[in-house]
Amino acid sequence: MTAPARLIAVESVSKRYVTSSGPVEALHDVSLTVSEGEFCTLIGPSGCGKSTLLGMLGGLVYPESGRILVDARPVTGPDPGRAATVFQDPGLFPWRTVLENVEFGLELAGSAAARRRSIATALLGPLGLKGFAEKYPRELSGGMKQRVAIGRALAIDAKILLMDEPFGALDEQTRVLMGEWLLDIWRRTRKTVIFVTHSLHEALFLSTRIAVMTARPGRIKSVLELPMDYPRSMESPELVALRAKLWGEIREESLRAMQ
Amino acid sequence: MTVLAVRAGLLLVVLGLWETVGRASNPLLAVPPSAVLPALRDLLLLRSYPDLPANVLLTLREIAAAYALAVVAGLACGFALGFHWLIGRAWGPMLAALYAVPAVVWYPSLMLFFGLDAASKIAFGFLLGFFPVTLAVLAGIRQVNPHLVTVARAYGAGSLTVFVRVMVPAMLFTLVGGLRTALALAVVGVIVGEVLGSKRGMGALINHAYGLLRTADYVALVLVTLALVVGSDVVASLVERRARRWNE
Numbered sequence: 091m092t093a094p095a096r097l098i099a100v101e102s103v104s105k106r107y108v109t110s111s112g113p114v115e116a117l118h119d120v121s122l123t124v125s126e127g128e129f130c131t132l133i134g135p136s137g138c139g140k141s142t143l144l145g146m147l148g149g150l151v152y153p154e155s156g157r158i159l160v161d162a163r164p165v166t167g168p169d170p171g172r173a174a175t176v177f178q179d180p181g182l183f184p185w186r187t188v189l190e191n192v193e194f195g196l197e198l199a200g201s202a203a204a205r206r207r208s209i210a211t212a213l214l215g216p217l218g219l220k221g222f223a224e225k226y227p228r229e230l231s232g233g234m235k236q237r238v239a240i241g242r243a244l245a246i247d248a249k250i251l252l253m254d255e256p257f258g259a260l261d262e263q264t265r266v267l268m269g270e271w272l273l274d275i276w277r278r279t280r281k282t283v284i285f286v287t288h289s290l291h292e293a294l295f296l297s298t299r300i301a302v303m304t305a306r307p308g309r310i311k312s313v314l315e316l317p318m319d320y321p322r323s324m325e326s327p328e329l330v331a332l333r334a335k336l337w338g339e340i341r342e343e344s345l346r347a348m349q
Numbered sequence: 350m351t352v353l354a355v356r357a358g359l360l361l362v363v364l365g366l367w368e369t370v371g372r373a374s375n376p377l378l379a380v381p382p383s384a385v386l387p388a389l390r391d392l393l394l395l396r397s398y399p400d401l402p403a404n405v406l407l408t409l410r411e412i413a414a415a416y417a418l419a420v421v422a423g424l425a426c427g428f429a430l431g432f433h434w435l436i437g438r439a440w441g442p443m444l445a446a447l448y449a450v451p452a453v454v455w456y457p458s459l460m461l462f463f464g465l466d467a468a469s470k471i472a473f474g475f476l477l478g479f480f481p482v483t484l485a486v487l488a489g490i491r492q493v494n495p496h497l498v499t500v501a502r503a504y505g506a507g508s509l510t511v512f513v514r515v516m517v518p519a520m521l522f523t524l525v526g527g528l529r530t531a532l533a534l535a536v537v538g539v540i541v542g543e544v545l546g547s548k549r550g551m552g553a554l555i556n557h558a559y560g561l562l563r564t565a566d567y568v569a570l571v572l573v574t575l576a577l578v579v580g581s582d583v584v585a586s587l588v589e590r591r592a593r594r595w596n597e
């Protein structure tokens with residue numbers, strides 16, 4: 091068996107934002123590589139630059155120094171052919187129906203109407219949105235909205251899925267169910283996922299690898315490998331031990347972030 | 350259903366009151382509905398004013414011209430003010446101040462400038478219609494959720510695509526509301542312009558009937574004008590509802 095190909099390489103990336111109250115160093119010398127098919131989770135205190143890093147991978151934010159390679163090519167701007175982004179705020183277009191929202195990326199890519207429609211319609215089943223094709227976003231629950239946003243990202247069939255706290259605004263129960271649903275989708279589509287979360291449970295339940303970030307300026311503090319099979323039992327001794335280790339690392343950084 | 354019944358009831362009450370008061374007052378100044386009906390019939394059969402169609406047509410043409418100009422200039426001005434930071438800062442407050450001036454004070458100078466014919470009416474209709482369009486564009490731009498712009502950019506949208514796929518649909522309802530108000534005001538502008546000084550058009554006929562104390566004809570003409578205005582607004586409201594299908 092050959093090692094899976096390196097799909098993403100973040101090479102000593104730093105980023106400073108200039109604000110009215112002076113410069114803010116969001117990321118400092120961050121390096122990370124992700125292989126094809128991985129589910130890599132970024133976790134760390136608020137404001138440590140997770141969204142900034144994800145924004146760079148998606149081409150929406152430019153690194154100040156260092157560089158980012160996706161599929162062996164530097165990222166110079168948004169490229170839906172390589173990566174699709176899901177944000178914490180689903181950002182559905184309220185004037186578009188569920189189906190039209192799912193079709194959005196395909197429409198921009200210039201795919202024919204009939205083809206768009208059939209791709210989007212085929213996704214409604216796995217999204218759990220059968221029968222909602224003609225509904226408008228305001229008629230949907232929070233979890234459904236986020237599934238539509240994920241469907242919009244899946245529709246363009248990019249290799250990489252960038253997810254920035256996609257379930258952060260949902261209640262705990264919905265969140266757990268959405269995690270199980272996403273796991274199923276990921277195992278079926280074999281996308282490479284970069285996932286930002288605050289939830290230890292989510293991170294442990296889903297990831298093949300967890301990168302813990304330090305308080306601002308964000309750096310990669312440590313990377314945990316999770317070779318366990320899916321679906322995982324959170325009560326298994328391995329996961330309980332990992333959870334304690336992960337919490338130790340995050341706690342330290344969160345305390346620093348609070349000071 | 351009940352709304353229609355209540356509305357019909359109100360109409361009957363108003364007509365009843367009008368009839369009673371009309372019969373009791375000086376017939377030169379007040380006409381009851383029973384006297385308006387024959388006048389309206391004569392008007393519509395082109396007996397009292399044979400040149401009614403030509404005048405209606407002229408007024409409609411003036412309205413169309415005024416409205417088209419107001420929409421084009423209003424959109425251009427609104428987008429320039431909304432998208433260009435410096436232009437917006439420099440001219441936005443001036444525009445708001447101008448809007449606060451009762452527009453009718455400009456009319457005499459418009460007549461001096463554009464003469465007594467159609468041009469001054471078009472200019473006045475334009476002046477009234479222009480502001481609501483501009484202001485609706487500005488309000489609409491402020492309404493666009495920036496996150497949706499980010500989402501569109503993440504999916505590869507450039508500025509033009511963002512404008513067409515995100516800005517315009519997000520603004521549409523506000524914009525159409527402004528366009529509707531502008532239409533109503535352009536109609537008012539043209540007709541008021543005609544009433545204040547013109548030889549032709551609906552406003553001129555109204556002025557003529559009123560000046561000769563042909564009160565029944567006057568009321569009949571006003572009713573025809575009213576039908577024009579209400580008709581145009583009904584069309585506009587249908588368009589407006591369509592623009593908001595997704596938020597019924």
Ligand SMILES: Nc1ncnc2c1ncn2[C@@H]1O[C@H](COP(=O)(O)OP(=O)(O)O)[C@@H](O)[C@H]1O
Binds near residue numbers: 114115140141
């Ligand atoms: N557009 C921006 N302008 C100025 N500062 C920003 C901007 N985006 C993020 N920041 C700052 O950079 C830091 C990292 O932000 P972010 O990447 O959103 O962190 P996280 O997603 O981990 O909470 C924060 O201190 C935030 O205030």
Ligand SMILES: [Mg+2]
Binds near residue numbers: 140141142254
């Ligand atoms: Mg964030």
